[in-house]
Amino acid sequence: MSTDVMELSNVSVRYKSRKSFFRHDYFTALDDISFTIRKGETLGVIGPNGCGKSTLLKVLSNIYGVDEGVVKWNCRRVSLLSLALGFDVELTGRENAVISGMLLGGRKRDILRKLPEIIVFSELEEFIDKPTKTYSNGMRSRLGFSVALTMQAELILIDEVLGVGDGRFRQKAEEAMSRKIQSDQTIVLVSHSMGQIRDLCDRVLWLHHGKLKMIDTPDKVLRDYNHFINS
């Protein structure tokens, strides 16, 4: 049985933007990318802004199709961790937690069971039955993060959402997410924090202008990446 949860072979993704009525511009976000994701590993993705990291996560989560190449999934549930997914400001915190959890891949009964835990973690006990339009941005982020933390999937894709909220909550959130990442869960983590990548990842993939520059252990990739950035 394969230990790879996903295989990408020669994947390319292009964006089309309209210049005039009949003319379009094309931008290649991912260019001939091939790699595999191994079961149980945490794969870090690094690269400068605009190098295709977020596009890659959308391909892995099957939100985007590819223009060329093949993506082969050997797992059934892949989720892109998104804070406040599907939140509606008119609904209460409790209702938003339920729908957001369901959109992240959870079953309703499981989310309802985890709801007390979500409410306690988000520290929103007295506000949970109030519409989220009355929440501050920080409160909304706390609720979104607490829901996302309970997400279960065979492969979780995380795009720069390791910490939210004020200083104390941020530390708590980072610790909780780090625990989740360090478990047996298979994770792809996009981050600009080299410290997080070094501490949490088993392998690192470096993207540059949509091309796969390197994929190897964190020490090797970060050494070459830093050298490249500083040169």
Next chain:
Amino acid sequence: MFISRTHLVEVFLTKLIFNLKSEASKTYLSYAWWLLEPALLVAVLYVVFAIFLSRGGPHFIVFLVCGKIPFLWFSKSITNSSRSIIAGRGLINQAAIPKLFFPMLVVFQDAFKQVIVFAFMFVFILYFGTGISWVWVSVVFVILTQFLLICAVSMVVSAITPFLPDFKYLVATAMMALMLGSGIFYSYKDVILPRHQRLFLLNPLANLIKNYRQVLMEHTLPDWAALGGICLFSLVLIAVMTIYFRKTDTIYARLVAQ
């Protein structure tokens, strides 16, 4: 691919209930608008045609209700679903949800509200109309036929608008044309030349409105052949569009993000 069918149905139903609640909480009169809006629109037509223009005859208000209420259901569902995939871009770019989810959510939301509107419409016709008979039961088939037609047309318009945003203007124009061309405030038998009446009834909405009136005002069973034709047309369109959405699903996320 990543959400099972049961899970998708669960998400759909939960979102449906929450959306209805959310929509109602945006206004002071809340759920009352589900009834007030169609009532006000019928009232406007009545004032213009029955009072200012002295048109219509006995039971003209019932005649208007039988035309305007089904038209409003069709028009609102199609207009809302034409924008549904673009409006859902936030969700589409964060989760792998079948895109058919969005127009169908709109269609079911509007259908749920319409059930309540129809309930009040039947009470209204009972009070102001030509009485009730067992034939009224057959109106269920007219309603179901219209529901299938709405599903089919919604799928088509929701699929086109993300590719061609200008299409929403055509949808608005088409709704205006349908309002004028479906016999809402006139009887096609009095206005349309006999040789053109069959052509007029090829418009499925005009045909449905004719059938609503036939059942609720004339106490005559609906035109089964016409209903069957509309159902068949709708089911074929639904099947084609379901296959289309299945094949093109991942195209839409990039399309609405660009």
